[in-house]
Amino acid sequence: MSNIIKEITPLTQNDCFTIFSRVKKEFNFPLHYHEEFELNLILNAKGAKRIVGDHIDVIDDMELVLVGPNLHHAWFTHQCQSEEITEVTIQWHKDLFDDKFLRRNQLSFIRKMFERSLKGILFTRETIQVVSPRILALNQMxxxxxxxxxxxxxxxxxxxxxxxxxxxxxxxxxxxFNYSSRRLEKAFEYMNNNYSKDVSLRDIAKLVNMSEVSFSRFIKKRIGTTFIDSLNEIRLGHASRMLIDTTHSIAEISYNCGFNNISNFNRIFKKKKNCTPREFRENFAGTRVFV
Known part of the structure; x- marks a missing residue:
């Protein structure tokens, strides 16, 4: 499991979802997972290999897969010989649709689908043929x-x-799909609003009326990561978005996202994303829309 990376997506707390579309010759993103839901439409990739959780399969010329939060997944070129693989990826926050909202009668089917997506869902060819034009058009909305x-x-x-x-x-x-803690919500809201500044453990602990030691244990127990890792993940998310969405230099993005120097930014970025910021920017040379 050590070769599975956690992807820090460019979605911010102010976004509802992002849709990313590109045409490429190969799959080159490693096995990974992330906190967000992901709907992946792949066309013209017959012979590629898909891994979702503990399931491995060789895909046909079109497929549509819904992956739930924290479920590792990836597509690999394998035996695919296509020169024009089309990949459309939609990602949205796991709390975009509140649990109370999803429990309304009219939303029951979506709620059940989300629950099943924790193991990954593959839709039929017939469904893809009906829905794929709408997914492709969503990129323009x-x-x-x-x-x-x-x-x-x-x-x-x-x-x-x-x-x-x-x-x-x-x-x-x-x-x-939620932290079930007002203290954590308050802490993460503060970090999201102040990621570009010098945010310390002391600041956060004081904000939620806890000692530094108590908050460190609290956040580690609740979400499985340390305070500094959580802050860095937020910063990397914003940095990823800037790499895709702007022409700012990597140094500018590093400082704008709260990293104290560019070498530290490059080191953390590569450790978390398995590529350098420059490689990430080149790899995402497609059309990405944030809504």
Whole structure:
């Protein structure tokens, strides 16, 4: 499991979702997982290999997969010989749709689909043929219309026939998709709003009325990472977005995201993402839209 990396996505707390579309000749992103839901549409990639959880399969010329939070996954070129692989990836926060909202009668199918996605879901060819034009068109939509269309697509997917669960086991330790802690929510809100500044453990501990030692133990127990790792993940998320969305230099992005020097930024970025900031920017030379 040590070769599975945690992806820090460019989504910020102010975004509903992001959609990323590109045409490429190979799959080169390593086995990874992330906190967000991901819907992946892949066309013209017959012979590529897919890994979701403990499930491995060789794919056909089109596929649509929904991956839940913290479930490791990846696609590999394998025997695919296509020169024009089309990949459209939609990612959204695991708390975009509140649990109380999903428990309404009209949303029950989506809630059940999300629960099944913790093991990965593969949709049928018939479903892909119906939904793929809408997913491709979503790339051109902005604001409220985009959010409503995403919700509509998810509803249609949740009511489609012959949904197949991929992995035999789930790798998600957070079944409710939230921290269930006002202190953690307050801490993460502060870190998200102040990531570009010097944020210390003392600041956060004081904010939530805990000692530094107590908060360190608290955050480690609740989410499995240390305070500094959590802060760095937030900073890397914003840095990833700037690498994709702006022409700022890597040094500028490093300082704008709260890293004290560029060498430290490069080291942490490569450790977390398995590539340098420059390689990341080159790899994501496609169309990415944030809504």
């Amino acid at each position: 902005q604001g409220f219309d985009g959010v409503m269309e995403l919700l509509s697509i998810l509803h249609d997917l949740s009511t489609s026939r012959n949904i197949r669960t991929l992995s035999d086991i789930s790798f998600n330790n957070d079944q409710n």
